[in-house]
Amino acid sequence: MLRNKFSTILFLLLLSFISCKEPTEVLVPKSDDGQVFAIDMGDSEIPYLVITTDGEIPYEPGVPARMKIYQQKKLIQEQRIDIEYRGKTSFRLSDKKSFNFETIDESGEDVDVSFFGLAEEEDWRLIGHVVNLQEKYAWDRSLIFNHVAYRLSLEIGKYASRGLFVEVEVNGEYLGVYYFCEKLKRDSERIDIKSLKPSSENISGGYILKIDKSDAGPEHDGKPLSYFMGNWEDDARYTEFNSFRSDFGISGQLLDFSPFGASYHPMLFQETYFNYEYPKAEDLTADQKTFIQNYINQFEQSLLEEPIPGQAPNYLEYIELNSFLDYFIINELCRNVDAYRISTFLTKDRDGKLAMGPVWDFNIGFDEGERIPANDWVINYNNYVGEDPWMVPFWWSKLLEDETFKQELKERWAFFRKGPLSESNIQGIIDSSVNQLIQNGAIERNYEKWDQGIGVNYEESISNLKSFLTDRISWMDSEIGSM
Template sequence: MLKLKSLFVVFIVILFVNCSQNEPVGYDDGKPLVSAIEIGNSEIPYVKITTATTILNEPKVAGEMEIYINKKRILDTKIGIEYRGSTSYRISDKKSFGIETRDASGNGINVSVLGLPAEEDWILTGDVFQAPNTIFDRTLMYHYIGYELFRAMGNYASRSKFVEVELNGTYIGVYVLMEKLKKDSNRINIESLSSTDTDAGKITGGYILKIDKTSGSDVLGTHPLSYYDSNWDDDCRYTEYNSFRSNYDINRNQITFAPYGAPYNSNKYLETYFVYDYPKPENINAAQKAYIKNYIDAFETALLTDNFSTNTRTYTNYIDRKSFIDFFIINEVAGNIDGYRLSTFMHKARGGKLKMGPIWDLNIGYGADGRVPVNDWIINYNTYVTNDAWMVPFWWKRLMEDPQFKSELKTRWIELRANVLSTPKVIELTSNTANYLTVNSAIVRNYTKWTGISFDYNSSVNQLKTYLTNRLAWMDSKILAF
């Protein structure tokens, strides 16, 4: 009997420890909402964030986050919060935030937020708004639609939820709460790579690389984001610490000038840099840097030297071609003007091939930007824009010269158009998402906050539907002719 009691006590202790590690105080207690704005019968989750000090760009400051559904509290957790973004941080009045869920001691703690897999790192993304009327995404749906489609295609994309946010007693509008892209079994599922993993069996993975700017604490790790308020040079400050450069320029020529030049130097537009995202710059060691750089170089060399008039391919020894095809499709459907050249993630599992994705950052897309015509491929960005500091790498136009790549792309396109990318399904997703935001009056509240005027949201949604309908039809005309 005593033994049973002892086992019971051990069980209770274990249960208590596990709960304390995964559920913050106040979880799902039903406390009624007292909000800064009347939300009526809205079913959209309402997020209240309070901080004792001013939010910084780096480091995160302590705060509390409560989430309510139908005006009843379903989550109450300690957090760390900071501003995030580079260009969007500087130009947008509606800031985005990075959030870490924490325990009472201020340590990161995995929490399931709005039913999403438990993790500690989250993002609240606001559409870019610059007074008086510059709005990148008037529908508020660009990220969400792209991520939902990419996931429906069978890939991982950041799981996202629309929320309304109140910060320190002030309503700040509609946001998208989303998973931060990172190594995690429920996110980018690759192996851990420690600084001691240098033997042949482990050094092959996992890695996450980005083609991206270097501003932001997540990249450089040496300055707070406030440092970048007016210092645009640090968007383009590549170093051996944070990145490595392709051996080939955007025109497929081997580069002969030295890497890591001054920001925005006259040769920068020719270069492609790969930024270390995992392991982080402060953790990746020299052997690991050499391995992943040599791997990318071997892929690029094979891609350039393979003879596409034969059936032999060696570049496929290095990449998962299907992931490249799906990445191409979603960027082109979304008209992602930053696609391929910024916010571009790729990853490599241990013993595996390089995969593109997940998709990320679609706020300048869907035909709204104008730098590339809606009846051309986004991969042709370099045809319309010259000397941008971030150009499209040669990979994509070279891949489109490969009959095997185009054949596989065609097969995949036909498959997707028969289901998840059929025009009716894409338009249905768009309509249902817009209806969710309008029926719950979130659109009115958001635009009253940020513009103070009546906003023709339906017109913006109809423009998005027209773009998607026409874009899918145009891609049909091109891909089915392969």
């Protein structure tokens, strides 16, 4: 009885002591406008995006949201947006999702907006590197593949998506480092070609085509995320409405079977499809579709013609040669395994010729992946990967056999090597990007979120990237110099 009474007195004294103690202050990272952040960025100068959606983020179409942009915890811009997930294979494989977003006004209407000094537009991208936590792998551990490739393209004078590194928080969850960049689209400040409307009398341009996996199409709008996580069949579902097929197989032979077969049919690897990117398929007239199909066919036929000694090759009547050379140079230098066969853009301006580019999507470029040796051309992809649903068209092997193309490539490569493609300039682009990310703590924060047993050694990834580029440049010097 006495022991119980003593215990009670002791407990009351302890409780009294606790209640009289000064409360402990819990530090919460906040902005100048009172926004509570998911993490503490310290004094990081890298822009920090806080996105709050009005509901679950879909694959398509998007959901309204509000985006606040902070720098050193100070609100610098606020914008209403419409956001959705993006990507095909990357969307399905990666736990770190990427996003498309459009800028809208308070009534939900599209509105052009400038971010970080970039030209006003309504369509933007937030690209994250691929991370698969279940299978413990990550593509582009450096986080800078796209930035380096796009920057090199811009420096040789060819438009590529412009952007910068940001960190992103969505609905209170920190998602890490992203590349905030422009969507590739027709615009005077992006892909600068003339507009083409159903009423246009001159239908010679402008067109944007894309050699790529097929788009799901508007008929899939509103389907649950679970559908898009497993809709691999849609990637190879080409139709006469959304695309057209080359008349020729990947070796330049005339195809003797009908286009638009079942998804992943056995002969798909022989086919090259051109998706209508701009105008959209539903905005193209039958005459416009026929025009661009015939133009591609005439170019391909001219490329397959035997050269006549002493005469310029006929294919030059159809293409902007420098655009083909520059597309080849950037994708080969960066060893973009997806180049030529997917994520490949082509344009034709009004009264102009067919042009390659802009370059896009380098998440399995540089030293990533093992499909192609580091000492061979990406255009030789077909020699190493048998019957992939998406193979490299015959164009590039024919071009690399042509004396005119080889001579122009040699001169252009030598010219760029003295400036934008010098090793010192390339290494400088890498160093400035890496220093920015490391010094502002972004790499540490990103991999605290996304390593989770993968075992990322960031310093090693940068060392490997630099070594790869040194070796690749040396190899290309030798190969192109001996043409």
